[in-house]
Amino acid sequence: MMRRLFFALALVLSAVFAASAEAQVRVNVEEGHLNPMPVAVVDFLGASPAAQQVGGDIAGVVRANLERSALFRPIDRAAFIERIQALEVPPRFADWKVIDAQALVVGQVTPLPDGRIRIDFRLYDVFAEQQMTGFSYATTPDNWRRIAHRISDQIYEQLTGERGYFDSRIVFVSESGPRTRRVKRLMIMDQDGANPFYLTGPDAMVLTPRFSPSTQMITYLSYETGAPRVFLYNLETNRREVMGDFPGMSFAPRFSPDGSRVAFTLDMNGNAEIYTMDLRTRARSRLTNHPAIDTGPSYSPDGSQITFESDRGGSQQIYVMNADGSGQRRISFGEGRYATPVWSPRGDLIAFTRQSGGRFAIGVMRPDGSGERILTESYLDEAPTWSPNGRVIMFFREGRGQGARLWSVDLTGRNLREIPTPTDASDPAWSPLLP
Amino acid sequence: MRKVLIAFTAVAAISACASRPDPTPTTNTPPPPTQERPQGPVPGSVEDFRVSVGDRVFFGYDRSDLTPEARAVLERQAAWLRQYPNTRVLIAGNCDERGTREYNLALGARRAAASRDYLASLGVAQNRMETVSYGKERPLDPRANEEAWSVNRNAHTQIVSGAVS
Numbered sequence: 282m283m284r285r286l287f288f289a290l291a292l293v294l295s296a297v298f299a300a301s302a303e304a305q306v307r308v309n310v311e312e313g314h315l316n317p318m319p320v321a322v323v324d325f326l327g328a329s330p331a332a333q334q335v336g337g338d339i340a341g342v343v344r345a346n347l348e349r350s351a352l353f354r355p356i357d358r359a360a361f362i363e364r365i366q367a368l369e370v371p372p373r374f375a376d377w378k379v380i381d382a383q384a385l386v387v388g389q390v391t392p393l394p395d396g397r398i399r400i401d402f403r404l405y406d407v408f409a410e411q412q413m414t415g416f417s418y419a420t421t422p423d424n425w426r427r428i429a430h431r432i433s434d435q436i437y438e439q440l441t442g443e444r445g446y447f448d449s450r451i452v453f454v455s456e457s458g459p460r461t462r463r464v465k466r467l468m469i470m471d472q473d474g475a476n477p478f479y480l481t482g483p484d485a486m487v488l489t490p491r492f493s494p495s496t497q498m499i500t501y502l503s504y505e506t507g508a509p510r511v512f513l514y515n516l517e518t519n520r521r522e523v524m525g526d527f528p529g530m531s532f533a534p535r536f537s538p539d540g541s542r543v544a545f546t547l548d549m550n551g552n553a554e555i556y557t558m559d560l561r562t563r564a565r566s567r568l569t570n571h572p573a574i575d576t577g578p579s580y581s582p583d584g585s586q587i588t589f590e591s592d593r594g595g596s597q598q599i600y601v602m603n604a605d606g607s608g609q610r611r612i613s614f615g616e617g618r619y620a621t622p623v624w625s626p627r628g629d630l631i632a633f634t635r636q637s638g639g640r641f642a643i644g645v646m647r648p649d650g651s652g653e654r655i656l657t658e659s660y661l662d663e664a665p666t667w668s669p670n671g672r673v674i675m676f677f678r679e680g681r682g683q684g685a686r687l688w689s690v691d692l693t694g695r696n697l698r699e700i701p702t703p704t705d706a707s708d709p710a711w712s713p714l715l716p
Numbered sequence: 717m718r719k720v721l722i723a724f725t726a727v728a729a730i731s732a733c734a735s736r737p738d739p740t741p742t743t744n745t746p747p748p749p750t751q752e753r754p755q756g757p758v759p760g761s762v763e764d765f766r767v768s769v770g771d772r773v774f775f776g777y778d779r780s781d782l783t784p785e786a787r788a789v790l791e792r793q794a795a796w797l798r799q800y801p802n803t804r805v806l807i808a809g810n811c812d813e814r815g816t817r818e819y820n821l822a823l824g825a826r827r828a829a830a831s832r833d834y835l836a837s838l839g840v841a842q843n844r845m846e847t848v849s850y851g852k853e854r855p856l857d858p859r860a861n862e863e864a865w866s867v868n869r870n871a872h873t874q875i876v877s878g879a880v881s
Contacts, residue, residue, distance in 0.1 A: 460858035486853060488817060502821075508848055509821065530825060530849060533818040546822065548849070551780075551829025553822035574822040590819065596778075597819055620816040634816050641816075663816055679813075682860040708817070 306383050306406045306413075308352045308441045310672055314695045317354040318383050318440065320347055321407075323365050324358070325388035325400070332390040335398065335425050342429035343386060345473060346447045347436065351696040356382055368401055377407045384413075384440060388432070390425075398422050402432045404439055413439045426475060427715070434714070446668040447472060450712040451675065452490045452499055455479065456685060456705040465707075467501060467514070472668075472711070474701035480514060481521075489533065489664075490514075492712040494582075494626070496540035499710075500524065502532045511545050513560075525558060525565065533576045537584050537604075544568070544578035544587055555589055557604075568606035579623045579631075580604070581648070588612075588622040588631050588648070599633055601648060612650030621664055624648075626713075627671035630692075634663045634676075643676050645692065656694040661685075666711045675700065677707040760800050760880035765873075769796045772856075773831060775869040778815065780826035782834060786871075790831060793873055794838035802878035807831050809849040810856070810872060812865035817851060824849030831871040846876075 308318045322344045325336030347353035363376035368389045377385050388402035403415040414435055418428050427448060434445030455468040465486045470477035481487055485505035492499055497516040502509050511524040511534040524534070529549035536543055537557070544557045547565075553574045558565040569575040573593035580587055588601050599613040599622045613619035617637025624631055630645040635655065642658035643665050661679040668675070672692050679685040684705035690697045700709075757763030765771060770793070773786035782790070797803060809824030809831075828847035836842050857864035 461855055463853065465853075488821075488851075488853070530821070532821050546818070548822060548825045551826040551833075551847075553825065574819060574826070576818045576822050592819075597816075620819055636814075636816070639814075661813070 306408065306440060310352060310441050310443055311693060314351045314691065314693060317352055319356050319381050320353045320384045320386065320436075320440075321356045321361060321377055321380070321382035322347070322386040323361065323388075325390050325402070326365065326368065327390045329392060332392055332398065335422065336388065336390040339388065339390070339400065339425055339429040339432070340386075342426060342473070343433050343436070346430065346433035349473070349698065350437065351691065352437075352441065356380060368403065372405060374405075374407050374410045377405075382407050384436070386432075386436060393419060396421075398425070400425070400428050400432075402435070404436055426471070430471070430473075443672065444670040444714070446670045446673065446711075446714065448715050449669050450492075450715070451687070451700070451709050452480070452492060452501075452712070453677075453687060453702070453709040454487060454490065454707045455702070456707060467499070468702075468704075468706070469516075470702070477703050487512075489708050491535050491710045493536040493540035494538050494713050496536075498536070498540060500534040500536060500543055500545075502534065511543065513543075524560075525563060527565075533578065535579050537580050538582050539584065544580065546576040546578070555587070555606075566606075568602065569609070577621055581624045582626050582628045586624075586648070588624055590620050590622060597636075599631065599646075599650075601631075612648065613646065613653075614650060615653055623665050623667060625667050625671045626669060630671070632665035632667065632674055634665065643674060643690065645674075654694065656692070657688070657690045657697055662688075664708050666709050668711055669714045675709045675711055677709060679707075758880055762875045762879045765793075765796055765803075765875050765879070769793055771874065772870045772872050774866065775827055775871070777812070777865075777869070778823070779869075780823060780830050782830055786831075787834065790834045791838060794835050794840050797835065797840045797844070798838075800878065800880070803875050804844045804877045805846070806874045806876045807835075807845060807847045808854075808872045808874065809847065810854055810868055810870050811852045812868045813852045813855065813860065814865060815852060820851035821849050824851045827869075827871045831873060835873075 322340050324340045327333030327336040344355040348355050360380045363373045365387050385405040385407050391399040397419050399419045401417045404413045406413050430448035433447040437445035449472045452469045455466045458464040464483050467480040467487050485503050488502040490499050490501035499514040501512055503512045509530040509532050511531045512521050513524050514521045527547055531547050534543045534545040542557050542559055546553045547556050553576050555569045555575050555578045556565050556567050571593050573591050575591045577590040578587050591600050597618040597620050598611050599619045600611050602609040617635050619633050619635050621634040622631045632645050635642045640658050641661045642655045643662045644655040646653040659678055660681045665674045665676045673689050675689045677685045678688045685707040687700040687706045687709050757767050770789045773789045807828045809828035811820040811824050832845050832847050855868040857867045
């Protein structure tokens, strides 16, 4: 599995051609949905039938990524006028203007003597008639999909001015079996649902996996040893271990931004308190001290603060404290119960689950509690997780008496989509951009 | 819970019928055996605890305080546990699906602790009792309605060792 992360990616020539402060073509991530930018993605050229096949597959993945973002509208290939024959020849921009392509993506797949392939890509601003960026990657043939995601991220970044999120993965809980005896296993897949596979077996129930923002680690809850305990899973070695043999039960783990600590809940004698543990020294320190339920900690991206939920005020609400536990203050004051706060990787917002009037909603608010916005609501929407660029939120949705599925929605509240998973699925966690 | 009880009663009734002597014996059949088969579970068994005592107590929505009904069940549990002092129990707290996952894990732990603390106050040694929470992960009733949710909010006392088999 780790082969995929350790693929031999080499930037053989960083053919960056005058990447254009003056380029006119631009998508606004806040309002782009209203009028998605038409983009032409040509099937990548290939010198052999096998290379042509890969070239078509890469273009397909890029088109799907751009389309799913809802900021772009890939133009139907049947409308293309110019047939790109060689990467070195500049495109006939007039032919692309006629079909209203604002941006043009072309590329090429070349087999290398050592068995690898080289993938070249270029992005053009059609109306400015200039190349915005271009890259060349050498990689193993089975790694073409990741290159397609990296190319998608390049396009997204050039055209929106923001970082992309396509070269990332989702870890989640795969669900099967009857509701009274649900089988829950960790599964991981690419951000677009490709390459799903199990990380744990069917015997031990697992819940709430979370990626480290900076290392190849996952933390999650497992009933493997009987009582619920926090586990660590190393994606590079495929080794898993109990994080610590604490009294009582431990759950609700989340990494600090640098991956060196885990904040979690330790419940002894029916009193849930938040702790953090240093993963090197295994020293733990207690952050809350209250007979109420204190759980669901999530670090701010600079590591200085932690948001969490507590029912100390009489009902479940969202709080913020300094990373050492000082300065605890409530930030949610709307109607209903507020839960599962998750700090945005940009730092400017906290996503949450709100329970109100018999329905569950996903929303966001600023870290001071202002600017609350509900993005989506149903019988049960729960457990938001942020895309690495903080523009998309994934969560799980359960219809009444139905199995859970993964969904995503943009920060704008638009572009609600179901994410394809091989089984019912819950508790999604988005990885950072892959290294 | 009600359903389980009904199901069990039905099974008991069927087995009772099967073992009961023919109600209209003819004169040329031997007289029915006088020795009665035991009809309930074996005293001191897991079944005995489950059926004769009651192994679950129920809670209100987002509550972990014990109702009078819950106390009555726990009092019977405590009496039974005092009578069979070699038994050990695992008390599991459970929640309905109308809460978020991590909060429900904590709420289930509160419910299990409420049961355990009451049993301890009635003389059951702490070291015979362990607790766990399954949150909303192990519903007794799979349906999504008020009736199911009220049944799924419970603390379940399970005999894990020392019972008569």
